[in-house]
Amino acid sequence: MTPPDPSLLGPLITQLRLARGWSQQQLAAALCAAAGTPTLTRHEVSRWERATRTPGDHWRRHLAAVLDAPAGLLVDATVRGRRPGPAAARSRSALLALAHRWAADPSTPLLLAPATITSVVRRVADEDGPGWCAAVGLAELRRLDDLAGGADLAPVGAYRLRCVVRALRRSGPNGRQRLLPTLAETAQLAGWLDGDAGRLASGVDAHRLGLRAAAATGDRALAGHVLASASHLLAGAGDAEGALLLARAGYAGARRAASRGLRALLLHRVALAAALTGRAPAGRQALDAARRAAETVEPATEPAWLYWLDGAELAAMTGRALVALGRPGPAVPLLGEALRAAAGPRGAAVYGSWLARGLVRLGEVDEAAVVAGAALRDAVRAGSARAAAGLAETDRRLAAHRAEPAVRRWRALLADARPFLPAGGVRDAPPPGWGPEGTG
Template sequence: MTPTPHAGPLLLGPLLTQLRLARGWSQQRTAAELCAAAGVPTLSRHEISRWERQVRVPGDFWLRWLAVVLAAPVALLTDAAARARRLARPPVGPAAGARSRAALLALAQRWLADPRAALLVPAPGRLTASDAPGVGSGRHPGWPSVGAAPPGGPSPRSRPGPAPGVDLAGLRRLDDLAGGVDLAPFGADRLRRVVRALPRSGPAGRRRLLPVLAESAQLAGWLAADAGDLAGGLDAYRLGLRAAAAAGDPALAGHLLGSASHLLAGAGDPQGALLLARTGYAGSRRWASPGLRALLLHRVALAAALGGQPDAARQALGAADRVAGAPEPEREPPWLYWLDGPELAAMTGRALVALGRPRRAEALLDAAREPGRPRRAAIYGGWLARGYLQLGEVELACDVAGVALLDAVRAGSPRAVTQLTEVRRRLAAHRRAPAVRRHSALVTAARPYLPRPAPPAKTGRGPPGRAAQPILAGIRAPTGPASVLA
């Protein structure tokens, strides 16, 4: 039997939500009980919401009163708060990215408690602007309004490339050829169109659109991540997780969490990546296809290896090998059409390099650098170059990194460039070597042509969330165990 990677104890946000709901209380009632017990009249339901979403972590004063009011051991709450604080300040991204990360981590653990049940919502049946990034407001640079010009170009109708109405499968396959800088505006536009179609749909239409919304959010998040937009990618994945749960599709929900894990791992946050990957696997493996289980185990392996947990990484790699065998794309969901034997082998090679075992990784990564897939070649070429550096083969590392750099230019993928930036950092220890000097000259020549990450989201004025108003008024979540739209 394949072992289940342990998702770990609850963070404080999901724990407070569970304790509150066990007593049948709203956030307003919880705030009132805390005010009465502590003799402090200024605590509002908004602060309870921030604690549950892990935008903030309460201090010792409120933790003690929470223990009293919710009849929970104070040690349980303080331990959960300590875990939340360790995850609250990741070594990645601006403040907006940190808030998006905290909200997704909290939502993921709420989903894990029961992947087939409704997620808890502050306003049943409504999506808010904070849940659907950029919809309606158009304030996020990575999420243009419908019909608006994508950043840096003409309108989608006149710009070469995919039209706004391109079907989801076509946009996925374009992602094999072009990078997130070019495609992220179209993925965001498609997501917005699906969200705006929901109010005009009856119950049957909503049931049909929810899986489309979840898949559109997954692809939009992937494209935003490839464009270097951390907050936009995480927010899209959070919206997709809600939609997948509402559609009763734990497998797709697990895939969304695995995608978010991959984003955090690449952004230098292995701890958050490992939590999301383990949560996604634990919550979806009963419903997941063999390929998806293998993919999620690879997400666990990479995050564990990057986070300094070699035993957990090796265990996950072994489990992935036993689960996958030879992947059969026709038996996998359509959103996993790209997962095949060479891709899984390259993922194994990447994890082996992260584990410091480059000799076994060499052939696996070299085979992944196939022509016609420039981003894949650039990313796995970067990992191969890191492996050669571990072996002391500096000249080979520079040769491979140079080819990968040109592939990154062709791909238009800031994510691929980030991988090669790490290679250049490691080459600095060999700066006097002629091969390194030649590679530095190539980087200087290529720099004007390298894709640049998307600019960070503007936070606007006032406290976060104050401007977030319901954007889909009147949309009620579908009834039954899978209802979760908010």
């Protein structure tokens, strides 16, 4: 396991706390005393140290005071933690190369070496999950993902991945072959949860393992699903170019074997990524094709891993693409429908952030600020870096109207909520070559 990097905020807080001989409870008590509020608990300190959430300006000032550390040191560590580093860039390049190779010839099984499995599992499963992990199967974890964010569920996904790998190692050749689809599905879900928790490099690596496992079984549809998930992960991290390459590879390799729902999903991923990269004609073409495919989707006939693809989700995907294409008029009703049907706080936060962006484009700034405020509360509840990143983009859109009273109220609410947003949610510009920011 890679030792903690004290140049990043989480390990730095741990190092400074231990230097004073304090427990997390004692640090929380000192912060509450300094801030004059009893609301902070040791659980929030734990989230900061594990980098699942990032303290905002308010709590960073008090951290600097009670830990006797230069405020600039904490700010610099925060900025470093928000940028995709070299590990994420390497993971991205490796996944793009593998996806291109698979799409060129989906019938060729990809090598699934034991060393590959071990290296990915070490990166994803770097912490023990809560005690109830053992009671959560893959199907249950998928449905929990509808209700909670990666900050809470990533350790559970890591636990499930370890369980599958242990079973794989104990099995003979026939047993291993039967377990490969489960490995592919589990790696995809663990990677999605890791990415949603703000751990992009390990999330991308897990998707690469999922692609190898799906290809080893010859299941083109499952491989396409893994790439659709990875595409959306990169889009949410600001890498629309990478997202487009993965979505196109997934569609090229899986379209002949794909169900109607998977075909619609992959086309939607292409449409959104193309729109975010400024390729409006390609985005419109893919969106039109996705709509045609969606007209014939029958949820009862779709694979189990596409259980979530219903009318509300298809409406949300169409709405997001339309906002990205600069067509907020038809997008706003679709996103409103999706928001009303959202099953949990993360979905409500993601849909709400896109709805607010559409409303800003329509000139409905007051309503956009109200919608963004509700989405912000849901993002705090969800513990999802992806939801928080979408709101960071919404804030950039609202900033052009900062003189409006509703926007001033929104920005005050955002300032108060920043300490409770998950890590990775408010990004600085990505480094050169990573891709355009603000994809949400």
